[in-house]
Amino acid sequence: MLTKGQRTRAAILDTAAALASEQGLGSLSIGGLATATGMSKSGLFAHFGSKEGLQLATVDHAAAIFVREVIEPARSSPRGIVRTWALLDAFLDYLERGVFAGGCFFATTSAEFKNRPGPVRDRIAEQLARWREYLVRAVEQAQELGELDPAADPRRVAFELNAFVQNAESQHELFADPRFFELARDAVRERLESLRATPEPVR
């Protein structure tokens, strides 16, 4: 069973991740977070030791949520085109469901820390790289299964597909128009379709 400390810690990090997805990790003040969770500043602070400790813990917590809400669901789909689609669809679904209050946690925080070297930035980049590799791997598997054109560069395909869903996120957050999600789904679908392997002519 979870100890009391672990439970409140997790509760704090839930609010922290939600708050940071809205305002960023920098605006995540100890005092503000304490008020939001109904704790005292020092009681909360003791869990993390420093602001950077809180930020790192928040990133890890958000990463766990991302895996649970996006990666895991897509894993139940069979390898190949289907799983590739499932990953991107799960990502858009996670945005539409509003898993984080302010859109994708990593969209907000990666923009915030891209120019702030340090462990927080590194931890964020690590997660983004992991997501990218998931996509590349999914495309490669689709190629190995003969479903996608083997001549295509899997990194470029992953780049393009990821671009569609990331852009849907930023456009949607800024203009509050859910049609961007459909735009992205259409773009992903059509791109995958255009890369479908043409059956090798028998000779």
Added chain:
Amino acid sequence: MLTKGQRTRAAILDTAAALASEQGLGSLSIGGLATATGMSKSGLFAHFGSKEGLQLATVDHAAAIFVREVIEPARSSPRGIVRTWALLDAFLDYLERGVFAGGCFFATTSAEFKNRPGPVRDRIAEQLARWREYLVRAVEQAQELGELDPAADPRRVAFELNAFVQNAESQHELFADPRFFELARDAVRERLESLRATPEPVR
């Protein structure tokens, strides 16, 4: 001729835009900006009246720079596919040249303000919308000239092309790998090529 006040104001805003492209408009403190420009806090403050005034002025200044560095150069290209390409290429070029110290000013600040309603957010969104409309218009013109498939939805094409270059920016800033720019250029080129209008069969 420009008055003294206008000149220093412009100089302040140059540094402000550079700084904000790195750390965001929130971290843009009056004191820090004063030190960076060699002025006193109050002397600088008097130019803008409030922090929000400074932020709004910085957004406007950055928008002017963006127009000068991206929109204007592309305008010299002839309408159609060529200008569409020129817009996207100019954008990537502006990133590669490092016009702003921390990457695209609007990438940083739009992520920062997407969940902070107010005049600053509105002003940023306005600029992003303008850029998007430029792209849509360029695609439409290419269609009107018979260069691009008239059946394609220009908003979706613009969405996809914009996604490529925006994603190049965020990936490059995080992973410091210039290959993302070439990835984006290839993606844009191929997408435009795939949409080239097939000559109407004569009947």
Added chain:
DNA sequence: GAGAGAATAGTACGATCGTGCTTTTCTTGT
């Protein structure tokens, strides 16, 4: 070149920030 007004600097205040140190309250294993 002198006076008017703009531009810049000086100084101070309240609020909020992160963080250390001490004390109180609560959990948990025996």
Added chain:
DNA sequence: ACAAGAAAAGCACGATCGTACTATTCTCTC
């Protein structure tokens, strides 16, 4: 149930923030 230790709170500090208010210096116009 009670002691030991974890968890939370209380309190204080120096630093930095945005912003007033006042004083000084510079710039332009006649």
